[in-house]
Amino acid sequence: MxxxxxxxxxxxxxxxxxxxxxxxxxxxxxxxxxxxxxxxxxxxxxxxxxxxxxxxxxxxxxxxxxxxxxxxxxxxxxxxxxxxxxxxxxxxxxxxxxxxRMNRILKVDADSRTGAFQSGTVLENAHRALAANRLRLGHDPWSRPIATIGGAISTNGVGYTASGHGAMGDQVLGLRVVLGDGEIVETRAVPEALFGSSLNHVFIGTEGSLGVIAEATVQAFRVPVTWEMLCFDFPEFDSGFEAINEVYGQGLRPTVMDYGDELASDGSGGRETATLYLAFEGSEKRVDAYVSDTTAICSRHDGRRGSEAHVRRYWTNRHASALRYKRNVLESEGPDDARKSRSAYRMDYLHVALPVSKVLEYRRKCERLLSNEGVEVREWSVWGRPEFFSFLISGSENGDDGANLGRTVDRVLTLAQSMGGSMEYCHGVGLKLAHLMEAELGTGMSAAHRIKRALDPAGILNPGKAWG
Ligand SMILES: Cc1cc2nc3c(=O)[nH]c(=O)nc-3n(C[C@H](O)[C@H](O)[C@H](O)COP(=O)(O)OP(=O)(O)OC[C@H]3O[C@@H](n4cnc5c(N)ncnc54)[C@H](O)[C@@H]3O)c2cc1C
CATH class of the missing domain: 3.30.43.10 (Uridine Diphospho-n-acetylenolpyruvylglucosamine Reductase, domain 2)
Known part of the structure; x- marks a missing residue:
């Protein structure tokens, strides 16, 4: 066979x-x-x-x-x-x-600020091709050195500059896609879709289950004239979150927004200071105004400006985990063994999207629920939008086979759904969250299944994952 x-x-x-x-x-x-x-x-x-x-x-x-x-x-x-x-x-x-092998840069149009790439192009290479034209990709995830354009579109990934430029899917102008039966279709790379929702959205974030992306044209962005990055420390999570909410509520739009606190390293069970990183870009005058307004808001919420050295370290190290993954897994002799050897931990990272008004309430409910189950929260964070709420958890290392942690994860994800949110904003569904898809899409699941049957009649594209 x-x-x-x-x-x-x-x-x-x-x-x-x-x-x-x-x-x-x-x-x-x-x-x-x-x-x-x-x-x-x-x-x-x-x-x-x-x-x-x-x-x-x-x-x-x-x-x-x-x-x-x-x-x-x-x-x-x-x-x-x-x-x-x-x-x-x-x-x-x-x-x-x-x-x-589909890694060609097809076109960079510096005047229209767009780039066209074969789907297997690694984000870092797309970024470099744009940089040669004083442009940059609007998607800058931790995994920029290792992930592809096609993978980023198919998971609708979120990166550091999502606050200014949106998720990867928001930057897609046109796609060349192959449907399940082999037909090649193009969604024309026009500046604005004419009819209904842009067809691009059929393929964005659907994990290769409705078509295989061969080429993509994406919006690019000018390298800014002025870029200023700053950070603020807050005495506790809630006050920093209120400051973020006010920044966005006033229409100030940072390009980067990353906020969070961590479990204290002294073993006391307390938490380190919560830190908010922001970057603004544009003309010098505009950036000065943004920085001054933001500083006033953060001060009102007890935020203290952090050091420039701290900010520089944060920004320089943003791809470090991906470079480690590249070295230890992708470039190793046996990536499968390398992947397995990373399996010793008992942890998970979750990324839910919630209405802004529910974020702090959700955090409190999770704190109670997780603590009752003996699950420790190593980090709470907000990334890219006030609605994007993430946490890193670890379960007991004493004999827990992971079943309890798995059940607890399902409970916090369905809690997010029941509070008007979505169970994941960044990484997609895959095998891991397939069993929660009915709850996620509700009656929309029926329409989704009809689209699947139409575009992939034999059901060959990535079956048994997001579609159950
Ligand atoms: C260290 C590290 C850091 C990370 N940081 C981030 C981060 O900051 N932000 C973030 O969003 N994610 C992050 N991720 C997750 C990951 O990098 C993203 O999900 C990325 O977009 C996947 O790209 P890939 O090319 O590896 O896709 P793959 O993992 O190969 O595939 C992902 C999905 O897309 C489908 N797919 C791939 N190519 C195509 C195609 N051409 N057409 C149709 N379907 C396709 C696959 O079938 C699969 O369903 C991180 C991962 C690691 C290991």
Missing amino acids: QKALVKDLTALLGRGAVASDEADLLRYGGDALGVYRAFHSAPRLNERASAVVSPESADGISKTLEYATRNSLPVVPYGRGTGVMGAATAIDSGIVLNTQ
Whole structure:
């Protein structure tokens, strides 16, 4: 069966584009969802594809999908496998469609401030191509050195500059996409969609389940004339959050907003000072006004200006975790083993989106719920918008098999849903959150399923994940 598949795919795409040896199946078989965070879906991390194909163009993707539809084979699109929800993990006996060779910069239009890229282009390379034209990408996640344009669009990722430029999906102008049956379609890269919702939104954040993105045209942004970054320390979380709420309420729009507190390192169970990082950009006059207004607001809420050295360190180190991941996992001899060796911890990070008015109430409810379950909160934070609320938790290391932590995670996520929020703003659904999708979409799930059937009639694209 596997031999016949490899022979067919090689005939379609050429020898260099197909791999089926154990090392490649393992390398491209998993993403950054560790066993420790996968909870009930952990057994599915052991599934193995039969082949990895690496096309160079939309045409190659089309041939693969047309073949897979004819033979009812599952296909998992794969950028760099840095997703943290298991959306890019292999499916038994299926095909991994690796976009690594689709890494061409297609066009940079400095006058219109746009860039067009093949989907496997790593964000850092897209960023560099734009920088040569005094432009930059509006999406700057921790994982900029390791994630692809296609992966970022398909997860609708959020980065450091999301406060100014939105999530990755907000910056997409047009896509070249291959549908489940192999048809290549283009959503024209126009400045504003004419009819209904932009078709781009069918493919943004849907984790390769409705089509495989071959190329993307995105909005780029000028390198600012003036950029000022500053930080404020607050005595406790609530006062800093109130300051943020007032900054946004007054229409002041920072490009970067990152706020949070951490568990004290002295073991006392107390919390470190909460710190708010902000960056403003534009003309010097405008930035001065923003800084002065923001400083006044923060002072009213007991915020004290932090040092420039602190701010510089924060900004310089923003990609450090991704560079570590690149070195320790992506560039290691055996990425699968490297991924598994990271599974010793018993922790999770959660990113819910809530109405602003509910954020502090939600935090209080979670504090009670988590403390009753013996779960420690290492960090509370707000990133990119006052509505985007994150926390890093760790469970007991004494004999807990993770089941309790998994159940507790479900409880805080469904709590966010019941308070008018959404269970994840940043990383998508994948294997990890598939079981909560009915609660997330409600009656909209039926419309979503009809769209899925229309665009992927044989159900070959990333089945059994976000769609259950
Ligand atoms: C150290 C580290 C830091 C991170 N920091 C951030 C962060 O700051 N912000 C953030 O949002 N995320 C972050 N992530 C998560 C991850 O980097 C993002 O989810 C990223 O967008 C995934 O990109 P990728 O190319 O690796 O995609 P993959 O993990 O390969 O795939 C992700 C999903 O997209 C689909 N997909 C991939 N390419 C295509 C395509 N061409 N067409 C259709 N579907 C496709 C896959 O099937 C899968 O469903 C971080 C991860 C790590 C390991």
